[in-house]
Each structure stands twice: as C-alpha cells, then as structure tokens.
Amino acid sequence: MRKHHSSSLTVTVTLPEEGTQLDCWESVFPGNLVILKNRAAPQSVSRMNRGERVYTQNHPTGRLQRSGRQTNQFLKRWFNSRYHLLWVLLLLLVVCFTIQMFGTQSPWGAKLTGLLLLRTSISKQNLLPTVPADLEHNQKPRSEQTTNLHRESEEDEESSHDPLLKCVQKVINVVAGSGKMLISTSTKVLNSHRNKSHSKETCVPKSHIVFLKTHKTASSSILNILYRYGESRNLTFALPRNKHSQMFYPTFFASRFVEGFNSRCGRDFHIMCNHMRFRKSEVSKVMLQETFYFSILRHPVAMMESIFAYYNTIAAFSKTRRLEDFLDSCWEDYKSSVRNNHYAHNVLAFDFGFDNNVADGAEHLNERAAEAVAAIERDFHLVLISDYFDESMILLKHALCWSLEDVVSFRLNSRSEQTRHKVSAETAEKIKRWNALDWRIYLHFNATFWHQVGSLVGQEQMKREVSQLRELRAKLANTCLKDGGPVNPSKIKDPGLKPFQYGAAVIQGYNLNPHLDRDTRTKCLRLITPELQYTRLLYTKQFPDLAAKHTPKAQ
Numbered sequence: 001m002r003k004h005h006s007s008s009l010t011v012t013v014t015l016p017e018e019g020t021q022l023d024c025w026e027s028v029f030p031g032n033l034v035i036l037k038n039r040a041a042p043q044s045v046s047r048m049n050r051g052e053r054v055y056t057q058n059h060p061t062g063r064l065q066r067s068g069r070q071t072n073q074f075l076k077r078w079f080n081s082r083y084h085l086l087w088v089l090l091l092l093l094v095v096c097f098t099i100q101m102f103g104t105q106s107p108w109g110a111k112l113t114g115l116l117l118l119r120t121s122i123s124k125q126n127l128l129p130t131v132p133a134d135l136e137h138n139q140k141p142r143s144e145q146t147t148n149l150h151r152e153s154e155e156d157e158e159s160s161h162d163p164l165l166k167c168v169q170k171v172i173n174v175v176a177g178s179g180k181m182l183i184s185t186s187t188k189v190l191n192s193h194r195n196k197s198h199s200k201e202t203c204v205p206k207s208h209i210v211f212l213k214t215h216k217t218a219s220s221s222i223l224n225i226l227y228r229y230g231e232s233r234n235l236t237f238a239l240p241r242n243k244h245s246q247m248f249y250p251t252f253f254a255s256r257f258v259e260g261f262n263s264r265c266g267r268d269f270h271i272m273c274n275h276m277r278f279r280k281s282e283v284s285k286v287m288l289q290e291t292f293y294f295s296i297l298r299h300p301v302a303m304m305e306s307i308f309a310y311y312n313t314i315a316a317f318s319k320t321r322r323l324e325d326f327l328d329s330c331w332e333d334y335k336s337s338v339r340n341n342h343y344a345h346n347v348l349a350f351d352f353g354f355d356n357n358v359a360d361g362a363e364h365l366n367e368r369a370a371e372a373v374a375a376i377e378r379d380f381h382l383v384l385i386s387d388y389f390d391e392s393m394i395l396l397k398h399a400l401c402w403s404l405e406d407v408v409s410f411r412l413n414s415r416s417e418q419t420r421h422k423v424s425a426e427t428a429e430k431i432k433r434w435n436a437l438d439w440r441i442y443l444h445f446n447a448t449f450w451h452q453v454g455s456l457v458g459q460e461q462m463k464r465e466v467s468q469l470r471e472l473r474a475k476l477a478n479t480c481l482k483d484g485g486p487v488n489p490s491k492i493k494d495p496g497l498k499p500f501q502y503g504a505a506v507i508q509g510y511n512l513n514p515h516l517d518r519d520t521r522t523k524c525l526r527l528i529t530p531e532l533q534y535t536r537l538l539y540t541k542q543f544p545d546l547a548a549k550h551t552p553k554a555q
C-alpha cells in the first residue's frame with residue numbers, strides 16, 4: 001500500500017481490479033465536501049495492482065476510505081462545523097416558534113403540522129442560484145424546478161402571510177448563506193416535498209426523453225421542438241459522435257455512437273433524438289430508466305410518395321421514373337441487400353429495429369406485425385401520428401406535462417408543391433400491399449392514438465387546444481417570418497438557414513423578419529433553424545473542443 005498526502009485531504013481507495021482505467025473522476029474535495037462528478041479524465045493506472053491506494057483529488061470506482069490521524073482531524077473539523085450549524089438552526093427555530101406561539105396564541109398542534117409539512121415554498125430565487133454547479137447535476141432538471149416554481153407561486157404568496165412560516169423561511173435563508181452543502185440538501189428536500197404534495201393535482205414536466213426520429217414523418221419539426229426545449233433549459237443531448245447528424249444510421253444503434261458517453265461514468269443525458277435504427281438494449285445504456293420514449297408514424301401511402309421523391313437516387317428507385325413503375329416491378333426487382341434500399345420497403349419497421357423484408361402474401365405477416373406492435377408498445381410510452389400533427393403535439397404536451405409554447409413549431413423539411421405527386425386509389429393499395437408490415441403497425445397505432453386522445457385529453461379539450469396551438473403558430477409566423485410562410489431554397493437569404501437538399505425534392509425553408517429585437521430574433525431564429533445546422537450548433541455548445549477538431553470535415 002502506498003500513501004500520498006496532501007495539505008487538504010488524504011483518501012484511500014481500493015481499486016476494483018488490476019488494470020483499472022481511471023477514466024472517471026468521481027470525487028473532488030473542496031474543503032470538506034464530496035461531490036460526485038461525471039467527467040472524463042485521461043488518467044490511466046493500468047500498471048497498478050489490485051489493492052489499497054491513496055489519492056488526493058480523485059478516486060476511481062473503488063471504495064473510498066479516509067485514513068489515519070488526518071482523517072480523524074478532518075472528521076472532527078467537519079463534524080464540529082456541521083454540528084455548530086445545526087445548533088444555530090435549531091436555536092433559531094425555537095426562537096421563531098416561541099415568537100409565533102406567544103404572538104398569535106395559536107394551538108401547538110396546528111403550527112406543528114405547518115412546520116413539519118413545510119408547506120411553505122422557500123424562495124427558490126434565494127436557494128437555487130447558490131447551488132454549486134457540480135451538484136446541479138444531481139438535482140432535478142432546471143425545467144422541472146422552474147415549472148414547479150410557477151406552479152407554487154400562489155402557495156408562496158399564501159404562506160408568506162404566516163409569520164411562523166416566514167420565520168422558517170428566514171432561518172433557512174440565513175443558513176443558506178453559510179453552507180452550500182446544506183443549501184443543496186434543503187433544496188432537494190423541498191423539491192421532493194413539492195413533488196409529493198402536488199402529485200395529485202399537477203404533473204411534473206418530463207425532461208428525460210428519447211425520440212425515435214423516423215423518416216419522412218415530420219420528425220424534423222419534432223426534433224426542432226426538442227432542441228429548443230433542451231437548449232433553453234441547458235439540458236444535455238445525447239448527440240452523434242464526431243459531429244455527425246445521425247447515429248450512424250442505418251447501422252443498429254450502439255451506445256458508443258453517442259459523443260461523450262462512457263459506460264463507466266454513468267448516464268447524464270436528457271434528450272436523445274437523432275435518426276437511428278432503434279435498439280432498446282443499447283439506448284437504455286445511455287439514458288436513465290425513467291426516460292420517456294416516443295416516436296411518430298405517418299400513413300404509409302403519403303410516406304412512400306415523399307420517400308420516392310427524396311430518395312430517388314437509391315438503387316431501388318433509380319431505374320424507375322415514376323412511383324407507379326416501381327410498384328409494378330418491386331416484387332421481382334427489389335434487392336434488400338443493396339445499400340440504402342431499406343428506404344423503399346417498410347422503412348418504419350426498419351427504423352424501429354425490425355426486419356423490413358416481407359415477401360408477397362407472406363404466411364407469417366400477421367404474426368410478425370403483432371410482434372412488432374408488441375415490442376413498440378413495450379418500449380415506447382407514446383406513438384404519434386404525423387397525419388394529425390397538431391393533435392399529436394397536444395397529446396405530447398399532455399404526456400410530457402409541457403406548455404403550449406413548448407410544443408409549437410413551424411413545418412420543417414417540407415417539400416414544395418411542384419415536387420409532390422397525387423397518388424391514385426389503385427397506387428395507394430399497391431403501396432399498402434408492398435409496405436404491409438408498416439401498414440399494419442400504422443393501423444394499430446392510429447387506433448391507440450385516438451384512444452389516448454380520448455383518455456388523456458378528451459375530444460372537446462383536444463379541439464380547443466388544437467385551435468389555440470394554430471393561433472399561436474399564426475402569431476409566431478406573423479412575428480418571425482419575413483414572408484409569412486415557407487419559401488423555396490433559392491429564395492432563402494441567409495445560407496445558414498437553407499435546409500439540406502436531397503434527391504428530387506425541393507425542401508423549403510424560411511426567411512427571418514429583419515425587424516426584430518435581440519431576444520425575439522434569437523427565439524425566431526431557433527424556430528426556423530434546419531436540423532443539420534441546429535445539431536452542429538448544439539454539438540459545438542456541448543463539445544467546443546471536439547467541434548473545433550471536426551470543423552473542416554463536418555458532415
């Protein structure tokens with residue numbers, strides 16, 4: 001055993017096994033405080049043997065012990081200061097209590113109950129800003145705190161008339177000034193109390209989210225919603241490695257595709273939403289267990305028409321000029337093994353991680369569809385339908401406990417009229433037969449969607465909220481957009497706002513109203529920032545050093 005002493009603190013660590021890689025610094029010791037951290041550190045102890053080690057400043061995943069006389073002294077100091085602090089707190093509480101008892105002559109019981117419940121909302125403005133940044137990680141996400149704060153505002157006012165509770169508030173504020181650790185503990189206790197006391201009447205906004213971004217289903221508009229929500233609340237995104245825009249699609253998702261993910265350092269991502277071929281076992285390595293999973297489907301006929309225009313260069317489509325021609329020859333000519341041909345056949349099933357190849361009149365089609373549906377039901381909390389985009393947004397708003405402002409968006413990645421084609425009833429039937437697996441999945445989730453609308457929102461409220469959403473979108477368009485709506489890419493002034501163009505589709509974008517104040521401009525700009533640009537922006541924010549490295553060959 002080797003010892004290392006420092007002026008601040010000595011820590012003995014038992015390494016879990018020989019050759020352990022110290023790639024997570026889990027602890028730092030500012031004074032007498034231990035803070036858990038998830039930070040990669042390029043320190044290797046690969047030559048160390050199993051056994052007791054002593055470090056200052058960091059320790060690996062092993063057991064942490066303090067040693068010798070120094071530990072005793074440290075504990076004494078630590079205990080004494082905390083002990084004093086608690087005495088001061090207790091004394092102040094007794095004083096408050098006495099004042100209250102004699103001041104109002106109210107019965108003990110009522111006041112005791114009031115005190116024990118701590119019904120008051122101790123001003124978070126006083127508490128939250130002083131929470132150390134390192135601890136914030138272990139707190140509820142800011143969004144949740146902020147929303148609770150709004151929800152509690154009436155109660156705050158109510159409680160501020162109560163002298164006892166006011167006094168308690170003052171005491172905690174006084175103590176808050178004298179110890180950061182205590183503040184964070186108080187905040188946690190209060191948060192958990194708030195959540196408990198409001199669980200019946202209100203919901204808590206969700207901010208741990210996986211969105212499976214399916215193809216040509218309005219998923220870029222939803223991505224924009226998630227990006228704006230997360231960015232404005234400083235949430236962390238599980239972004240594709242090396243500044244890519246997709247999770248190495250069409251390969252099955254693997255946790256190593258996520259930038260900054262390290263299996264030893266645990267998980268601290270809030271939102272994952274880039275294109276991927278879904279694989280739950282790998283996604284759940286990256287995201288917390290309480291994460292909300294959702295996705296979106298589109299009617300396979302409309303979807304196929306869109307896909308045919310956008311991916312017209314893939315082998316499956318390149319020989320035919322018209323969708324009708326492809327559908328006449330697909331059963332004989334389609335080769336599933338050719339790269340990117342999956343876009344042409346049951347691509348929804350493919351994105352969800354299933355085998356998309358189904359032969360004509362396949363015996364086991366129903367069985368396979370049932371298996372896919374059951375797996376999606378098991379892995380996803382909500383499946384939206386892009387054909388009812390606004391209803392989907394309202395349902396999402398309720399499921400996530402978000403506000404109407406949180407789910408409003410402009411239509412992104414939309415084709416211009418000149419690249420759309422009318423689909424005859426006969427062609428529609430052929431598309432459904434060709435994409436029989438997708439069609440069955442769609443039928444099932446279209447039914448569950450409306451069932452959820454009924455049970456979670458209600459038909460009348462849905463109508464009301466959809467019209468509110470449309471009103472809000474119209475107002476935003478009026479404020480933010482120069483031309484009031486989407487324009488063809490050749491008309492977009494700012495090259496940074498041009499959406500990625502592909503295949504035969506002409507993908508529209510927006511021009512920003514030039515007469516906006518700074519804050520409004522920023523908000524409007526985010527609403528119309530296309531997927532690739534926004535993904536790079538967030539990557540650069542989260543990984544400034546890596547972003548600089550990847551700049552020349554980005555995408």
Ligand SMILES: Nc1ncnc2c1ncn2[C@@H]1O[C@H](COP(=O)(O)OS(=O)(=O)O)[C@@H](OP(=O)(O)O)[C@H]1O
Nearest residue numbers: 215216217218219220221306389411412413414415
């Ligand atoms: N709000 C809203 N409501 C209804 N439909 C919408 C909405 N936003 C986008 N879209 C349509 O979705 C298509 C683009 O889908 P994606 O963004 O998923 O495409 S991509 O896979 O990311 O390339 C694309 O469909 P097509 O225009 O038919 O190609 C968009 O018009």
